[in-house]
Amino acid sequence: MAPRRILVVGPSWVGDMVMAQSLFMTLKARHTLVEIDVLAPGWSLPILARMPEVRRGIAMPLGHGQFGLRTRWQLGRQLAQDRYDQAIVLPGSFKSALAPFFAGIPRRTGFRGEMRFGLLNDMRRLDKRALPMTVQRFVALGLPPDTPQPPPTPTPRLQPDPAGFARLRAQLDLLADRPGVCFMPGAEYGPAKQWPIPSYGELGRRLVRQGFQVWVLGSAKDKPAGDEIATLAGEGAFNLCGRTELADAVDLLATARAAVTNDSGLMHVAAALGTPLVALYGSSTPHHTPPLSDAAQVIYLGLECSPCFKRTCPLGHTRCLTGIGVERVAEALAPALHATAPR
Known part of the structure; x- marks a missing residue:
């Protein structure tokens, strides 16, 4: 039998791409023979x-x-050569459905949005109350439309490179005799999702005194925050922001004893590796995009103004994050740090 070929048009955010793995796992479980290709941003x-x-x-x-109609048409004609049986379009935009349409893929599945009638011929209606979580919405598109909701959602599981950490430890001059704890202080969405930098610094100082090393992960845009955290934490803290690629972050997180993170893409990466983590939520809510891991603890104050889903606090105080004390995070982190079976 020829395998069923499915093209998935993937999301634009790191966390969403990690959660999309639950859809891929669902498709593999449903079809005996299936080949899954993913059209996605190059960084992913x-x-x-x-x-x-x-x-x-x-x-x-x-x-x-970018719209780029001609480029999307050319891409569609290239994809037509693969003779896909189905396309699943995860983003809700009009432009994201163009390439599968131009490719002539016979079944094009996605949620209704931005006047995509005709571009999609397997149009689904999104019931946000039945599917409150992003991962549930992704998985639902891989199942028949009459499937009871919410559907079962497999837990994402990324595979680290076994040799990756040894290479990174030498390349980045990390300490060989201390277990690492990762900090992810960035949030691409905006400052209303970021725990205060001085709080990360104080927590880092405590961890260094306890015999751990701290690895601050993020993009080049997070480097100033990483510098401040490393300075406050002292010797034994390493600012790796902008010094590692996304695949490197996977290998560092896979080896870390634990992680502390804002609601960010790297939070979902850590969860998909089974790394014990403490996730701090501010303007967003764990009811919509929680870390998909039994090893994750969420701290969310749930104030009367939360969640607002704003990039910056509309009230100017960001108490949803400043109200989370260092002591509370340290207590949540302690069981993972002192586990008898190190990662």
């Missing part, structure tokens, strides 16, 4: 390479927000 290809369910990642040649 290293993450897709750590998902055994994905045959290949295909880089989207346009950046976030």
